[in-house]
Amino acid sequence: MSKVVIISGSPSPSSRLNGIVQYAEQFLERAGFVPERITVVELPAEALIHAKFGDPAIIAANKLVEEADAVIVATPVYKASFTGAIKTYLDLLPQKGLAGKVILPLALGGTFGHYLMLDYALKPVLSALGGSKILSGVFVLDTQVDRTEDLQFSINDSQIIERLDTTLHNVAAELRVDLTL
Numbered sequence: 001m002s003k004v005v006i007i008s009g010s011p012s013p014s015s016r017l018n019g020i021v022q023y024a025e026q027f028l029e030r031a032g033f034v035p036e037r038i039t040v041v042e043l044p045a046e047a048l049i050h051a052k053f054g055d056p057a058i059i060a061a062n063k064l065v066e067e068a069d070a071v072i073v074a075t076p077v078y079k080a081s082f083t084g085a086i087k088t089y090l091d092l093l094p095q096k097g098l099a100g101k102v103i104l105p106l107a108l109g110g111t112f113g114h115y116l117m118l119d120y121a122l123k124p125v126l127s128a129l130g131g132s133k134i135l136s137g138v139f140v141l142d143t144q145v146d147r148t149e150d151l152q153f154s155i156n157d158s159q160i161i162e163r164l165d166t167t168l169h170n171v172a173a174e175l176r177v178d179l180t181l
Contacts, residue, residue, distance in 0.1 A: 019153025
């Protein structure tokens with residue numbers, strides 16, 4: 001079975017980005033996958049800041065990425081780019097750590113003016129890490145995700161749900177095609 005890892009660059013458990021990540025996990029589970037999640041802020045801060053490649057938590061996270069067939073990189077938009085939290089983790093991946101994997105970028109921002117962050121900030125970094133099969137990402141406005149009780153979220157826009165479904169279906173289809181080769 002193909003492995004899918006979601007790297008979440010959200011700095012907060014109450015971030016609406018978690019709603020998108022939860023939605024992706026649920027979709028993939030319904031499609032028969034068992035996605036695993038790397039929540040960057042749960043990794044040791046000292047290991048991230050001081051680039052401690054040998055830290056057991058970093059080694060374990062990198063092993064998940066290494067074994068994955070698909071990697072979803074999810075980040076909120078901060079100052080027209082991805083978060084520093086996700087950047088510190090991506091810096092600890094091997095130089096070609098995303099080679100041969102299906103890559104899906106997801107972003108949450110406050111305005112459509114941040115939409116280009118996917119193409120001009122995040123995708124070049126993913127490409128530099130060896131990502132050659134980078135799918136079209138999905139950009140979601142933070143107003144399109146509602147925060148409910150107990151850190152639960154719901155997407156309130158049918159067009160975003162449709163775009164996420166289509167894109168996640170493409171991830172699943174890419175993995176199933178690769179399995180038959």
